Amino acid sequence: MLGRTASSLFWMSRYHERAQNVSRLLEVACRGAIISHSGQEDGTHWTFALACSGCETGYKQKYEELNGRNVAAHMIFSKETTSSVRSCLELARNNARAVRTGITAELWEAINTTWIEFTDVNPQSITQEKLPDFLAWVNQRAHLFRGALLNTILRDDGYFFSQMGNFVERSDNTARILDTYYWTLLPDSDIIDDGSLEHYQWSAILRALSGRRSYRFAYPNARLKAFNIAEFLILRTEMPRSLAHCYDWMADTAEDLAQFYGSREPSLDMAADMAKDLAEKQMHEIYQQGLHDFLSDFINKNNLFAHQLCEDYNFA
Numbered sequence: 001m002l003g004r005t006a007s008s009l010f011w012m013s014r015y016h017e018r019a020q021n022v023s024r025l026l027e028v029a030c031r032g033a034i035i036s037h038s039g040q041e042d043g044t045h046w047t048f049a050l051a052c053s054g055c056e057t058g059y060k061q062k063y064e065e066l067n068g069r070n071v072a073a074h075m076i077f078s079k080e081t082t083s084s085v086r087s088c089l090e091l092a093r094n095n096a097r098a099v100r101t102g103i104t105a106e107l108w109e110a111i112n113t114t115w116i117e118f119t120d121v122n123p124q125s126i127t128q129e130k131l132p133d134f135l136a137w138v139n140q141r142a143h144l145f146r147g148a149l150l151n152t153i154l155r156d157d158g159y160f161f162s163q164m165g166n167f168v169e170r171s172d173n174t175a176r177i178l179d180t181y182y183w184t185l186l187p188d189s190d191i192i193d194d195g196s197l198e199h200y201q202w203s204a205i206l207r208a209l210s211g212r213r214s215y216r217f218a219y220p221n222a223r224l225k226a227f228n229i230a231e232f233l234i235l236r237t238e239m240p241r242s243l244a245h246c247y248d249w250m251a252d253t254a255e256d257l258a259q260f261y262g263s264r265e266p267s268l269d270m271a272a273d274m275a276k277d278l279a280e281k282q283m284h285e286i287y288q289q290g291l292h293d294f295l296s297d298f299i300n301k302n303n304l305f306a307h308q309l310c311e312d313y314n315f316a
């Protein structure tokens with residue numbers, strides 16, 4: 001496969017995953033603003049979305065006032081914001097169009113229709129009341145893309161590079177959300193009253209990663225607890241957005257890619273090493289190392305893996 005084709009498939013999946021991640025963060029912020037005990041916007045919910053998505057600096061440069069309408073405009077419709085939903089969907093479509101003949105009709109239709117319907121939306125029509133439904137639509141379209149990818153693409157090198165893009169982005173998102181509010185997950189934060197700011201932030205982290213209900217299944221007899229949440233989102237492989245789950249997938253995909261090409265590039269060993277390290281880690285060891293230090297190190301290694309993958313397979 002040509003390097004530019006592999007690159008397009010990698011980034012197609014990565015940008016679609018990012019669009020959903022941004023949408024989920026906004027959905028959590030919107031929910032938090034609606035159920036706020038004070039009944040007024042204190043900015044906590046919107047700051048959470050901006051900080052976790054990496055959009056905070058750009059927002060401050062453009063807007064003086066922090067409110068839901070401005071945040072939604074910046075994170076959904078802004079053409080200048082590289083991580084906005086609009087930018088991600090457009091870049092995903094551009095990458096898919098570059099390899100149009102290498103993907104299935106169902107996958108292209110899912111991508112193209114999403115972009116066409118998105119561009120038909122008037123940003124001014126998405127009021128605070130309509131925002132949750134619109135974000136739900138973005139999430140549904142992301143699931144449609146993922147379903148078309150998993151159910152129609154041949155299990156060849158194109159599929160493998162698409163999977164790599166998806167899980168590199170997903171693991172980066174999980175790590176950044178955790179690192180943004182890592183201090184709420186430290187051991188001395190475990191005893192927190194329901195209704196407190198810290199308790200809201202725990203719930204927000206789980207909701208942003210689609211893990212609120214799954215957490216209850218994984219820890220059926222436990223209340224929200226910092227140690228359990230950190231373990232759930234870092235080490236529990238049955239959680240689809242945990243760091244361990246993402247690198248479990250990438251290690252398996254690396255093996256498939258090595259067998260497909262009959263050679264083993266350095267990036268594939270990096271994926272296997274990271275998966276092994278997460279499988280052998282215990283949560284108390286991560287706390288001893290320092291949760292912030294661990295997450296920062298993971299984000300760096302994840303970026304290095306993505307860069308090495310690009311180098312190994314000559315991404316354009």
